[in-house]
Amino acid sequence: xxEVTQTPKHLVMGMxxxxxxxxxxxxxxxxMYWYKQKAKKPPELxxxxxxxxxxxxxxxxxxxxxECPNSSLLNLHLHALQxxxxxxxxxxxxxxxxxxxxxxxGSGTRLTVV
Amino acid sequence: xxxxxxPNSMESNEEEPVHLPCNHSTISGTDYIHxxxxxxxQGPEYVxxxxxxxxxxxxxxxxxxxxxxxxxxxxxxATLRDAAVYYCIxxxxxxxxxxxxxxxxxxxxxxx
Numbered sequence: 001x002x003e004v005t006q007t008p009k010h011l012v013m014g015m016x017x018x019x020x021x022x023x024x025x026x027x028x029x030x031x032m033y034w035y036k037q038k039a040k041k042p043p044e045l046x047x048x049x050x051x052x053x054x055x056x057x058x059x060x061x062x063x064x065x066x067e068c069p070n071s072s073l074l075n076l077h078l079h080a081l082q083x084x085x086x087x088x089x090x091x092x093x094x095x096x097x098x099x100x101x102x103x104x105x106g107s108g109t110r111l112t113v114v
Numbered sequence: 115x116x117x118x119x120x121p122n123s124m125e126s127n128e129e130e131p132v133h134l135p136c137n138h139s140t141i142s143g144t145d146y147i148h149x150x151x152x153x154x155x156q157g158p159e160y161v162x163x164x165x166x167x168x169x170x171x172x173x174x175x176x177x178x179x180x181x182x183x184x185x186x187x188x189x190x191x192a193t194l195r196d197a198a199v200y201y202c203i204x205x206x207x208x209x210x211x212x213x214x215x216x217x218x219x220x221x222x223x224x225x226x
Contacts, residue, residue, distance in 0.1 A: 004157075033214075042201065042216035043158060056213065090157045102148070102160025103214060 001026045006091050006106035014114055015081060021109045023074040023091030030096040032074040033103070034066060037088040049074060050096060081113045118202045123221040126192045134187040134220055136202030141182050146205050148214070149176065149187045151198040158201065158216070161187065197224045 004025045013019045023032065031050050035043035048056035049068040057066075063085075065077040074091055088108040095101065119137040126132040138147065149161040162169055162176045164185075169176040175188040189196055201219040205212070 042199075042218060045213055045215065048212070092157070100163070102150070102163065103158070105157030105159065107155070107157050 002104065004091055004093055004104050004106035006089075006109050008109060009107070010110050010112075012112045012114060013078065013081065015083070017081075018077070018079045020078065021076040021089055021091075021111075023076075023093075023106060024072055025093045025104070026072055027093065027104065028071075028095075029093035029104070030071060031094045032068060033092040033094075034074070034076055035090040035092065035105075037090060037108070039087075043090055047076075078111075081111075083113050086112045118204060118217050120200075120202055120217065120220045122218065123223065125223045125225060126189075126196075127225050128194060129191050132189040132192045132196070132222065132224075134189075134200050134202075134222065135184065136186070137184045138202070138204055139183045141204055142206070144206055146207065147176065147178060147182075147185050148203040148205055149174070150201045150203065150216070151196075152201070152219075153195075153198045161200075192222075192224045194224050194226060197222055 007022045033048050034046040036046055037043040045058050046060045047066045052068045052071055063080050067075040088110050090105055090108045092103040092105045094103045146163050146165050148163040150158040151161050152158045162171055162174050164176045164178055177186045199219040199221050201216050203214060205214055
């Protein structure tokens with residue numbers, strides 16, 4: 001399995017809702033990432049997990065809450081979002097140490113906040 | 115991370131080679147040069163990376179200038195499937211678990 005699977009593919013949520021994005025990989029990668037991408041813009045890093053520990057938080061608002069329950073799963077919990085948070089949310093994973101083969105990205109969750 | 119400069123857009127014809135340039139005049143000795151591409155409606159995809167020597171893989175070739183201040187991604191025979199945004203990224207080590215920071219990239223259009 002050489003994929004990063006993200007669910008759901010599309011999500012519409014209200015500003016008072018709580019929802020979660022899920023990311024899964026079974027490549028044995030020990031680093032996992034959340035990126036946010038607005039239309040016609042490059043992806044922007046949000047969070048980095050290394051060996052299930054949060055290692056980088058790029059000053060992301062607390063309405064975004066990441067969680068890494070185990071080495072294969074990465075969640076992004078969403079609460080009280082704003083319409084400007086509408087974007088494509090991308091998950092990625094990579095090996096820690098050893099031969100570098102780059103990051104593997106999922107196809108993303110397209111989030112619309114209404 | 116040091117900054118890269120790429121043209122906003124480039125055009126190519128199908129089955130012709132494509133040379134995508136990237137300038138990185140402030141590159142440090144420990145910066146690796148990475149290339150990713152993003153096809154429409156997909157996440158970015160790793161293409162190739164290198165430090166000093168030219169690199170080849172099944173997708174592309176990476177030519178690195180002797181002074182390392184620029185590099186060129188070479189697609190040997192462009193296909194319509196190669197139409198994508200190509201990102202040139204510098205990263206201060208080969209291992210993972212650190213930042214991979216995307217710039218604006220080059221939008222490649224491939225004409226039939």
